[in-house]
Amino acid sequence: MKQIWTTEGRRALLSSWILLALAILAGAGIVAGSHFYLAKEKRDSAGAARRVQEARARLDGARRERDSLHESADVFRTLVERGLLQGERRLDMVELVNQLRTRHQLFALDYDIAPQRVLDLSGGRVFNSVDVLASRVKLRARALHEGDVFAFMAALSHTPQGFYPVDRCVLRRVEAPTDSLQPHVEADCTLEWITLREKRSG
Amino acid sequence: MSQHFIFLTNTRLVSLETRHGRIEARREFAVSGTGVAEFERYLAHMPPKPVHMFTDLAEEDFRLDTIPHVGKGDREAILNRKLTQIFRNTPFRFALVQGREPEGRRDDRVMYTAITNPEVLRAWTEVLDRLKVPLAGIHSAAVFSGVLLEELDLAFAHTLLVTLSPGGAMRQTYFRDGEFKFSRLTPMDLEEGQTLGSMIAEETTRTWQYLDSLRHFAEDDRLEVCVLVHRNDREAVQPALRDFAQIQYRILDIEQVSAKLGLKHPPLGSTAEEVFVHLFLVRRIENHFASAEMRRYDTLRSARLVLNRLAVGAVAASLAWGAWNVSRVFDSSDGDLLLAQQLSGVNREYEDITRSLPSFGVGGATMRDAVAFYNYAIRGFPAITDFAVSLSKVLRDHPGVRLTQISWQATDDAKAAPALSPAPLQAGAPVRAMPKAAAPGGANPASSGSVAALSSGKYEVAHVEATIRVPSNDFRAAIEQVERLAADISRTDGLQAEVIESPLDVSSSTELQGRLGTKEQGQMETRFVLRIVRERRASA
Numbered sequence: 001m002k003q004i005w006t007t008e009g010r011r012a013l014l015s016s017w018i019l020l021a022l023a024i025l026a027g028a029g030i031v032a033g034s035h036f037y038l039a040k041e042k043r044d045s046a047g048a049a050r051r052v053q054e055a056r057a058r059l060d061g062a063r064r065e066r067d068s069l070h071e072s073a074d075v076f077r078t079l080v081e082r083g084l085l086q087g088e089r090r091l092d093m094v095e096l097v098n099q100l101r102t103r104h105q106l107f108a109l110d111y112d113i114a115p116q117r118v119l120d121l122s123g124g125r126v127f128n129s130v131d132v133l134a135s136r137v138k139l140r141a142r143a144l145h146e147g148d149v150f151a152f153m154a155a156l157s158h159t160p161q162g163f164y165p166v167d168r169c170v171l172r173r174v175e176a177p178t179d180s181l182q183p184h185v186e187a188d189c190t191l192e193w194i195t196l197r198e199k200r201s202g
Numbered sequence: 203m204s205q206h207f208i209f210l211t212n213t214r215l216v217s218l219e220t221r222h223g224r225i226e227a228r229r230e231f232a233v234s235g236t237g238v239a240e241f242e243r244y245l246a247h248m249p250p251k252p253v254h255m256f257t258d259l260a261e262e263d264f265r266l267d268t269i270p271h272v273g274k275g276d277r278e279a280i281l282n283r284k285l286t287q288i289f290r291n292t293p294f295r296f297a298l299v300q301g302r303e304p305e306g307r308r309d310d311r312v313m314y315t316a317i318t319n320p321e322v323l324r325a326w327t328e329v330l331d332r333l334k335v336p337l338a339g340i341h342s343a344a345v346f347s348g349v350l351l352e353e354l355d356l357a358f359a360h361t362l363l364v365t366l367s368p369g370g371a372m373r374q375t376y377f378r379d380g381e382f383k384f385s386r387l388t389p390m391d392l393e394e395g396q397t398l399g400s401m402i403a404e405e406t407t408r409t410w411q412y413l414d415s416l417r418h419f420a421e422d423d424r425l426e427v428c429v430l431v432h433r434n435d436r437e438a439v440q441p442a443l444r445d446f447a448q449i450q451y452r453i454l455d456i457e458q459v460s461a462k463l464g465l466k467h468p469p470l471g472s473t474a475e476e477v478f479v480h481l482f483l484v485r486r487i488e489n490h491f492a493s494a495e496m497r498r499y500d501t502l503r504s505a506r507l508v509l510n511r512l513a514v515g516a517v518a519a520s521l522a523w524g525a526w527n528v529s530r531v532f533d534s535s536d537g538d539l540l541l542a543q544q545l546s547g548v549n550r551e552y553e554d555i556t557r558s559l560p561s562f563g564v565g566g567a568t569m570r571d572a573v574a575f576y577n578y579a580i581r582g583f584p585a586i587t588d589f590a591v592s593l594s595k596v597l598r599d600h601p602g603v604r605l606t607q608i609s610w611q612a613t614d615d616a617k618a619a620p621a622l623s624p625a626p627l628q629a630g631a632p633v634r635a636m637p638k639a640a641a642p643g644g645a646n647p648a649s650s651g652s653v654a655a656l657s658s659g660k661y662e663v664a665h666v667e668a669t670i671r672v673p674s675n676d677f678r679a680a681i682e683q684v685e686r687l688a689a690d691i692s693r694t695d696g697l698q699a700e701v702i703e704s705p706l707d708v709s710s711s712t713e714l715q716g717r718l719g720t721k722e723q724g725q726m727e728t729r730f731v732l733r734i735v736r737e738r739r740a741s742a
Binding site: 012016019020028029030033037042049058063066069072120123127128132134153154165166167171172189198 | 538544
């Protein structure tokens, strides 16, 4: 073996040593290149898998929203038609009250509409996408018969322009001769004129 | 793999080229004259391949010895010293350790051999060196011939192997219990009338006598003489070989021997060189005579071969590794393709769903919240008209009852107390209980509600003020009728009624006034107050 390390031996084996070195370098290059290529592919695969997972999550959310919205679409359509998402139209309200008063033959009708405010709901419940706005309306009416008052209230509640839940009402008999055309009933009622507003548009 | 074998005798040099275990070319050169030059020219045109040289020379000397059994390093030193002492004038020397003595110190048995005249080899080795031919080894044909006996299963206590060499010589090699002991080369110069067989018989008898003189044989020992000859020479040999008590002859037909050794093309003559070459291909032995310096080209060739194989191995291994990685990349790519298809499908379905979603110009969340608010706060909110209708149904069965005031409230508090306006004192009843300081109801009925939170309207609470007409002073009947009215209300549409102000409060804590005159009316009206509560049932 000593001959390998002599000058003659080194010279004779130089090409083989160079070939071996090149082979090792080439081999290392092949291994490293393929390794990096594989690692990149793995990263790409992991990214693709993550994107699929995210897309599936988004799809599940869309499915849930679709199911949820289909259930509530009809109701929402009614709400939109009743102007729940429109702002208050106080002139319409004034005209409506006058119209109903005439229709139900109330002797007198006094009303106060308070400034609109954000309505607090019982239990502190809030909605993320809408603000609930309300104007408190106080009505004081005199009528010949309590049925006229009830009819007026029912008509107001069922008007196709907004929602008017009546939460308080006091009806009193007014002493008067039964055969005279004088008010026999007096009513004091309070209701909320409710509208909704999208928060993003606010 | 190609190899080159040179079989050198005192008169001839036989060149044999092998490829894949078969002899493919044979050429003979004379040792004297122009033989060396012809050999050099021949060798110069041969592709470089490792060369093994067999020597079958008369100048080969053999000595037997014993040395102390020591470690490897010491043994090497002893053997080198001995070889230098015994064969001082030649570099072609070799020591073979064959076994140990059975008795005494159990020394190692050693056989020394050398080509005592190096000049017979030098011309040839110089040619090899000049042409840089890789000399793998120089082997003694006599020593190597023991392998032939082993391969042919010729295991005797005393064996004399007789082989013929190219150029007309006969080699006799004696083995005792398989160990090499002695070898002798005799030129075959047949005298007139002498046959090959008679010469072999004479020479082997002479060898037996020599060995016997060296006390190799006991009285009953017999020398088995194995003669390797071709079938063509058998007739000339066999008749002359007569067995007797001390010698027994065995003819080894060279064709049969070749067949047994797997040599497909048996030699055409009785010389043994082709058999030895084939045997060497089957059972390689170590170098005997060539020094490291003589073998340097073979050493470099082997090193080059190792380096080249390492290079090829490195590239092959890395290619295999790379191919494995690439195959995994392909697998991964297949998976990526599948994922891409899945992603495309999922996105398509998502877009379909998004397109199919109902839209009213607002976001889905707004829609959901609006509907949720409606369901929570509006849809089930109670209405006073419904309450009044339920109450009217009951009052139809109580014509003596006359309502004077209703204070109704939608609330989340079942204990809420809607305010009533204070009732004017009536003159109808001769006896009445005076109202307490904080009677139910206040001065500000409907407007008393705060503007705080909108209730969910879980409860409807109403205070109902009314009068009942009964015969004068019949308070007991009035109380009974009012209690019956409350009971009737409690059986209607989920209403629960209780009397909170009786027609006549007869409790001891209340002031009671009576004004009885001489003229009394036939009927009287008494006031009472009911508290009515209705809890909203959970919607289906």
